[in-house]
Amino acid sequence: MLGQTTSLEVRTLEGVTFSVPIASPFSRCLALAVDFAVVVALTLLISQFIGIFQSSVAEIPVIGSILSDFGAGATILLQFIVFTFYGMVTEWLWSGQTVGKRLFKLRVIDDRGLSLGVKQIVIRNLFRLLDILPSTFYLIGSISCLITKRCQRIGDIAAGTLVIREIEAKPPEFEEMLAPGENSFSTKPLLEARLRQNTSPEEARIALDAVARRNELSPDNRLHLFSQIANHFREVAEFPDEVTAGLSDEQYVRNVADTLFRRARV
Amino acid sequence: MEIANESTPALAVSCTFKRQSRLASTESVLHIPHVILDLDKFIAKERPFWEELAELLRVQSEDAGRTPPLSEARRFYYLYQRAAADLVKLKTFAGEAETARFLENIVAKAYSQLHSSGGESMPFRPLNWITKTFPCTFRQHWRAFALSIGTFAIGALFGAAALKINYDLKADFIPPQFAHLNEKPSKRVEREEKQDFDAFQGRHTFSSQLMTHNTKVTIMTMVSGFFWGIFTLILLFYNGTIIGIVMFDYLSDGEGIFLTAWLLPHGSFELPAIFIGGQAGLIIARAMFGWGTNLKLRQRLARIRGDLLTLITGAALLLIWAGIVESFLSQYHSDRFYPWKIGFGSIQLLALILYLSLSGRHRSTGTPAA
Numbered sequence: 083m084l085g086q087t088t089s090l091e092v093r094t095l096e097g098v099t100f101s102v103p104i105a106s107p108f109s110r111c112l113a114l115a116v117d118f119a120v121v122v123a124l125t126l127l128i129s130q131f132i133g134i135f136q137s138s139v140a141e142i143p144v145i146g147s148i149l150s151d152f153g154a155g156a157t158i159l160l161q162f163i164v165f166t167f168y169g170m171v172t173e174w175l176w177s178g179q180t181v182g183k184r185l186f187k188l189r190v191i192d193d194r195g196l197s198l199g200v201k202q203i204v205i206r207n208l209f210r211l212l213d214i215l216p217s218t219f220y221l222i223g224s225i226s227c228l229i230t231k232r233c234q235r236i237g238d239i240a241a242g243t244l245v246i247r248e249i250e251a252k253p254p255e256f257e258e259m260l261a262p263g264e265n266s267f268s269t270k271p272l273l274e275a276r277l278r279q280n281t282s283p284e285e286a287r288i289a290l291d292a293v294a295r296r297n298e299l300s301p302d303n304r305l306h307l308f309s310q311i312a313n314h315f316r317e318v319a320e321f322p323d324e325v326t327a328g329l330s331d332e333q334y335v336r337n338v339a340d341t342l343f344r345r346a347r348v
Numbered sequence: 349m350e351i352a353n354e355s356t357p358a359l360a361v362s363c364t365f366k367r368q369s370r371l372a373s374t375e376s377v378l379h380i381p382h383v384i385l386d387l388d389k390f391i392a393k394e395r396p397f398w399e400e401l402a403e404l405l406r407v408q409s410e411d412a413g414r415t416p417p418l419s420e421a422r423r424f425y426y427l428y429q430r431a432a433a434d435l436v437k438l439k440t441f442a443g444e445a446e447t448a449r450f451l452e453n454i455v456a457k458a459y460s461q462l463h464s465s466g467g468e469s470m471p472f473r474p475l476n477w478i479t480k481t482f483p484c485t486f487r488q489h490w491r492a493f494a495l496s497i498g499t500f501a502i503g504a505l506f507g508a509a510a511l512k513i514n515y516d517l518k519a520d521f522i523p524p525q526f527a528h529l530n531e532k533p534s535k536r537v538e539r540e541e542k543q544d545f546d547a548f549q550g551r552h553t554f555s556s557q558l559m560t561h562n563t564k565v566t567i568m569t570m571v572s573g574f575f576w577g578i579f580t581l582i583l584l585f586y587n588g589t590i591i592g593i594v595m596f597d598y599l600s601d602g603e604g605i606f607l608t609a610w611l612l613p614h615g616s617f618e619l620p621a622i623f624i625g626g627q628a629g630l631i632i633a634r635a636m637f638g639w640g641t642n643l644k645l646r647q648r649l650a651r652i653r654g655d656l657l658t659l660i661t662g663a664a665l666l667l668i669w670a671g672i673v674e675s676f677l678s679q680y681h682s683d684r685f686y687p688w689k690i691g692f693g694s695i696q697l698l699a700l701i702l703y704l705s706l707s708g709r710h711r712s713t714g715t716p717a718a
Binding site: 092094096098100101102148151152154155156157158159162177191192193195196197201202204205208209211212236239240241242248249250 | 409429432433435436449450451452453455456459460461463552553554555556557559560563564567568570571572574632645646649650653654656657660
């Protein structure tokens with residue numbers, strides 16, 4: 083059901099496991115709306131161009147009406163081609179992305195984490211004709227997205243694809259993130275050693291994650307969270323007042339993370 | 349926050365990692381709980397390699413068709429392996445989420461670049477596709493095609509029988525877009541044969557409408573197979589019913605020649621294209637049921653993907669030609685030209701049958717070419 087699986091877990095031949103976050107139905111809807119707008123804009127553009135062509139040739143004797151009819155026929159064909167091939171061409175050119183997917187940082191991939199094949203691109207886009215039913219309400223595709231573990235529409239199931247969220251992650255700058263300047267805890271190496279000794283990797287990770295994501299928190303939550311974490315680490319290793327005086331809870335946790343991750347030395 | 353009761357000495361990270369990686373396998377290292385990686389040092393050391401890999405990925409993604417030189421491919425593979433190993437180290441010894449996310453991202457992209465979903469290494473050769481791939485694929489699934497035609501024929505018989513029993517049902521069966529078929533056939537023939545035929549006026553529009561409509565119907569007949577073939581069969585039966593009604597109507601009104609001259613030139617391609625769409629739909633249906641195989645659904649669907657694409661492309665090509673013929677030839681109704689039109693349609697149908705039956709076979713064995 084909805085939200086049952088939020089990431090694709092891939093285990094490589096080398097035994098390395100990594101996960102890729104699966105796009106939510108909501109973000110897919112937004113991307114779809116953008117793509118729909120692009121398709122409509124393209125078809126309108128084509129109609130405009132051909133309309134200009136028709137009006138310019140209409141007065142030509144004998145062949146004017148033939149060319150005009152040719153324009154009308156071309157409009158119908160080109161609109162059909164845009165509707166059918168827009169997704170195929172863009173996903174092929176941009177390795178699984180359309181304009182909407184690029185905007186919302188989504189990408190179509192093979193459901194085993196492999197690169198997307200041309201056959202898969204064509205099949206998933208042909209099945210769109212089924213997914214958009216009834217009419218163009220996308221009801222079948224939506225229901226399929228909601229009831230499948232990996233949020234796949236029928237085209238995705240048939241083509242063996244799924245839509246993932248792209249992460250533009252960068253390794254954090256620890257120089258800036260951890261204790262800026264001198265860590266006051268470093269004056270107490272024995273207590274630092276005790277802190278390292280009594281801290282599990284999970285606890286250390288909580289401290290580091292809190293520091294890394296501090297700017298994503300609301301002010302109240304930030305105060306509350308760092309207060310809880312700082313109190314916990316105060317119990318793990320009690321530093322004297324001379325090194326903690328004037329330290330906010332957040333600064334205390336940054337010192338802890340700095341001690342655990344940066345200053346760990348034999 | 350849960351606090352671990354164990355108090356295994358926390359060793360200095362880089363030292364610990366080096367020693368343990370020498371002594372233990374990855375699996376055993378994974379179970380040592382209290383080791384924290386010197387993240388700062390680790391990232392500083394590995395970052396240039398990650399950034400190099402990210403740059404190679406960026407270059408490759410900007411030109412999807414690019415084939416990198418061997419030296420670059422080797423370097424790419426080395427960097428991928430190194431990043432993957434770093435990811436394992438990071439998850440095992442540090443668990444820092446931000447860096448792990450970054451590494452997972454580039455490892456996932458590199459893994460995707462290195463491993464394709466397979467079966468697409470052969471370059472597309474149009475002539476080979478026309479002379480071998482399409483007809484051989486068609487013959488490989490002839491049972492599905494036979495079922496497709498059979499269902500259509502049953503629908504046609506049903507339509508004819510329904511009309512014979514109650515002629516008034518005709519208006520109920522004929523869809524609104526074909527409302528002109530509600531006219532009595534002999535009246536239509538009389539009217540059409542008196543009309544001057546303008547070979548071009550309105551033909552391009554009509555041709556485009558036919559091509560797009562028929563292509564949509566054929567694709568829909570195929571993709572409906574996903575629901576275990578039920579809707580594919582319904583669509584084939586329904587289309588058969590309409591044709592059955594029209595044929596019975598014209599034949600019973602003594603307009604058999606008009607009907608043949610009208611339908612055969614384009615129908616000899618259009619109807620087989622729809623049957624091929626049905627064939628593709630029934631292939632999907634078989635994959636959905638999974639008869640005669642222990643493969644999982646995704647594997648079963650993966651196996652038929654190439655065949656579906658071949659069949660639907662073939663059907664689309666047939667429909668494009670059928671659309672042109674229907675616009676520029678089929679609608680030209682004159683008793684002088686009926687023999688020519690019937691001859692043209694018959695030759696076309698015969699050629700299609702021979703092509704689909706024989707093309708791509710080895711002459712010596714009569715078996716499909718590899």
